[in-house]
Amino acid sequence: MQRFIPPVARATCGFALTAALAVFAVTPTQAATWVATWGAAPLPPTPALGPFPATPSFENQTIRQIVRIGMGGQRIRIRFTNEYGTKTLHIGAARVALVDEKGNILPGNPVLFSGQPSTLIPPGSPFLSDPVDLPVKALGSISISVYLPEQTGQCTCHQSGMQKAFVSDKGDFTNKAFTPKETTEVRAFISEVDVESAANGHAVVVLGDSISDGIGSTVDANHRWPDLLANRLNGQNGQPWGMVNMGISGNQVLSDGAGQSALARFDRDVGSVPGARTVIVFEGVNDLGIGLSKPEGPFAQIVKAWAPSGPVTAARMLAGYRQLIARAHRKGMYVIGATITPYGGAAYYSTEGEAVRQAINTWIRTGHEFDGVIDFDAAIRDPKNPAQIKEGFHAGDHLHGSDAGYDAMTASIDLSLFK
Numbered sequence: 001m002q003r004f005i006p007p008v009a010r011a012t013c014g015f016a017l018t019a020a021l022a023v024f025a026v027t028p029t030q031a032a033t034w035v036a037t038w039g040a041a042p043l044p045p046t047p048a049l050g051p052f053p054a055t056p057s058f059e060n061q062t063i064r065q066i067v068r069i070g071m072g073g074q075r076i077r078i079r080f081t082n083e084y085g086t087k088t089l090h091i092g093a094a095r096v097a098l099v100d101e102k103g104n105i106l107p108g109n110p111v112l113f114s115g116q117p118s119t120l121i122p123p124g125s126p127f128l129s130d131p132v133d134l135p136v137k138a139l140g141s142i143s144i145s146v147y148l149p150e151q152t153g154q155c156t157c158h159q160s161g162m163q164k165a166f167v168s169d170k171g172d173f174t175n176k177a178f179t180p181k182e183t184t185e186v187r188a189f190i191s192e193v194d195v196e197s198a199a200n201g202h203a204v205v206v207l208g209d210s211i212s213d214g215i216g217s218t219v220d221a222n223h224r225w226p227d228l229l230a231n232r233l234n235g236q237n238g239q240p241w242g243m244v245n246m247g248i249s250g251n252q253v254l255s256d257g258a259g260q261s262a263l264a265r266f267d268r269d270v271g272s273v274p275g276a277r278t279v280i281v282f283e284g285v286n287d288l289g290i291g292l293s294k295p296e297g298p299f300a301q302i303v304k305a306w307a308p309s310g311p312v313t314a315a316r317m318l319a320g321y322r323q324l325i326a327r328a329h330r331k332g333m334y335v336i337g338a339t340i341t342p343y344g345g346a347a348y349y350s351t352e353g354e355a356v357r358q359a360i361n362t363w364i365r366t367g368h369e370f371d372g373v374i375d376f377d378a379a380i381r382d383p384k385n386p387a388q389i390k391e392g393f394h395a396g397d398h399l400h401g402s403d404a405g406y407d408a409m410t411a412s413i414d415l416s417l418f419k
Helices: 014-025 225-233 262-271 285-292 298-305 314-330 351-366 376-380 403-411
Strands: 033-039 061-068 073-082 089-091 093-099 119-121 125-128 132-136 141-148 165-170 182-184 190-197 202-208 241-247 276-282 334-338 372-374 385-389
Touching (some): 073 093, 073 119, 073 141, 089 141, 119 125, 141 190, 202 225, 225 403, 262 276, 262 314, 276 314, 285 298, 285 351, 314 334, 314 351, 376 403
Parallel strands (some): 033 241, 202 241, 276 334, 334 372
Antiparallel strands (some): 033 190, 061 141, 061 165, 073 125, 089 119, 165 182
16 A cells, blocks of 8 residues: 655646745755644533533633653743633643652643743634743653632533543642642643644644543553553654543434534644644544444433434445545545454444445445555454454453553554654
8 A cells, every 4th residue: 555645745847846945955954843742622511411421610720630641852841721611711820840750740840821821712712822941851741730719610521531630629729749639530621731842753643532532441551542652652762642532422423412423623633733743533433333323221312412414324324424524535534444343342332334334444445545544443353253352352341442452453563654
């Protein structure tokens, strides 16, 4: 399969070449650029639904969140988010610090906004911090502490962080230790960390659902498959890679429900990511499960709330994937398709959905429309029952991976896809 080459790289006319040489002649050193090294897709607030708790709110409290980055750098900046807020978000103070291998938080630096220690973020808006001088190592962890002096309303959060965050009692604890009033696994008001890089660093963006979110893996262990892929990528050939995991639990390709659909959120969660070179598209099982089954119990409430916007057929799903491919190519990105993993035995399994899954996976493998293919289905399916995940590789629900399952998925990825 030929690797996709962005259109700008194929320009060969004399004028373009002359212009490029002229720019090179007056630019003797490569300018530093920003590359995303961590990310979590923001979600609109929701009431409690099935296994999902209601979106929290905060007032006169400090939230301390730990994130594990991909590539390192000498300076960082943080993308805060009030994109689904209905009122202005007041950040009273923020601080970022390194976390050592034992989990200790080291002395850090204040985060400023246009030189000021606090800021107001309008409703509906993201907000980039000023650059912070904080050398960070590849695959290291950082602590982000945010003081919220006023009632926030339900937060713009990422629901399933698979990492404990610590919420204080009343007060600003951004620059000191505190005994948590409570813990949570949401990613609150942060959606991206960028590093400044003068090297040849790039970002991989994962457009996915709960399986990419890491549901079923060990909390606080960074054992989501994108984390494991970051370990492999940053351990080869000295090529630095940021890892931006835009998986959303429950997300669908075609329909809104758990956040906006992949089609609706692509431009923000993929197309606007700094330094993004490659996107892995690994979504579809929720379209099949929600759109083609009639489950009982807690899943019935979810299926009703997230009902599809139209019929879920192989033709419509392929049309959706083709849209994602075209939009990625327009951004000059290399787009990899991952086969949908088995879900036989899951609460929303159906034979109709399985037939569509097989049709989609055959197209991903043989259609040659993606620039590369990752065959997660082959990596974890049960050879004796290919509609199901192999025992030991799922988290007990026949849908999400276990730590061993995510290990097997990551080991199946051909690293030559990332160049």
